[in-house]
Amino acid sequence: MNKIFWPVLLALTVSACSTTGGKEATVEDRTGSGTAATTPAAGAESTGVSGAGVAGSALPGDAGDPRKDPASPLSKRSVHFDFDSYVVKDEYRPMLEAHAGYLAAKRDARVILQGNADERGSREYNLALGQKRAEAVRKALAVLGVSDAQMEAISFGEEKPRNEADTEEAYAENRRTDVVYGDE
């Protein structure tokens, strides 16, 4: 019985742990510590306990991080696409140039390009369509000089819709690529 029990328990535990981080992946919600993806509670709990005497060093995500500054184009993270289109529109050029500049200046920074699709049709086909959107942004950044080693294009397909409604507006909102940094 034990032989059977442990692998199952382990599998369940592993999936439970790793999925906690996955849920935190929404770009716009990130205000705390950059390590939140792996240890979600750490950032929140460490403030306000030890008093003013403790010296703190700024973590990525604090006010000094230009990626979190609403005035900076680096705070813009979503590239939306027209229906059945995989072309990055001109309006996203300033945003992508800003990210390319940031990545060129910080060679240890990594960026994940998360493609998404609307919910109509096959999940696997939509996964591949989301990948095309992620790939389009990856290529645009490559043209702007970002090295391949700093980028990973992946797809969530229709599995993580930002808008779960069954409307054309929701579909449009879900046809996009999000730019997410590795330390976020």
Place this chain on the structure above:
Amino acid sequence: MLRAVLLFPLLCLALLCAPFSARAAMEIQVIGGAANKIAVAMVPFQAASGQPAPALSQIAGDDLERSGRFRRVGLEGAPQPVAPAQVDYSVWRGKGADALVIGQVAALPGGRFEVRFYLLDVIKHTQLAGYSYNISAGQWRATAHQIADIIYERLTGTRGAFSSRIAYVQKQGKRYELKVADADGQNPRTVVRSGESVISPRFSPDGSRLVYVSFEDRKPVVYVQSLKDGSRRKVAAFKGSNSAPAWAPDGRRLAVVLTRDAASQIYLINADGSGLARLTRGGNLDTEPVFSPDGKTLYFTSDRGGSAQIYQMAVSGGEPRRVSFSGSYNVSPAVSPDGKSLAYINRDEGRFRVVLHDLATGQIRVLTDTARDESPSFAPNGQAVLYATVLGGRGILGTVSLDGQTRARLSESGVDAREPAWGP
């Protein structure tokens, strides 16, 4: 007789998962059926003395009716024989029965039971089958499905698929569970729980493993999991997305879709994650590969012609050939066990429906009347297709016979079911 070796670990798994999973099973609703159904009288099996009546004939009868090829004959006022010598065939002929099923249960030492059953031809007055099973108290359903398989095979000439299993993903709120259940949706067991999506489960050809795509690593990764002990490993976790796994008929290799080198392309990889080889090349999107039963051909979905269509190519390589031509969206191919037809999803005027494509004639038949169908897969005997659809805003599973005349819906209130796969 029963697959005791296979069943035992699964039961253990079910026990383990019991605290985590709602054990509610799906409800079945059958619609339509063949014009000429075989009339079967299913006499309730005589219980062992002092034991409750087993549901054997009820479960087997439900199986047969769900296939659309049988109807049950009313038993009002008829005697209830338990052995062939006791049968008065004129009574059953008078009730319009073509066949009669009788049986009995005896208690054995150690809490086990012996189940005997006979299938009799009412017209010829002959015995068509007679079997005895030595079972544990946890094997009533499995025994009933085996009895249904024998009845189905003797009376139709095609082997039954009632003892097979299905896998599907249930979504409740933000929780995802990959489940394995009997083909009738009963006896569900949770094999993966996650806070992120799981898609594309597929049984290995021997039914001992599942391959699936999990998003728990913040990207799609392909896992192979043993159904015997629950252990699992990542077989494809390359840079980029890893998805759309399909077993080769030998159970040793998988086709997967990776984006590590370029756009979504099809690769072959050993089931242990070794021996990666790229199969399709180009800047187009290739996905949803599936092997022909002889393992020589792959069918897959591609946008290389400007719209989503089904293509085929030799596993040894070469130029893909387009297979589907009707409409601008044909996806998710499944190959019939005899390799002669494909089931896939066709979009027509905004409706996504399951179609059956005869590969020899090119003839296409729409099998369903719903609008949001996905993920078709064939029964192991090739007589029905399992698929997901949306009804009343909720994901449900459905089966449809190949003539489109019999449909069954499997649903559980309050939960979404999706991504079904029919296994051995």
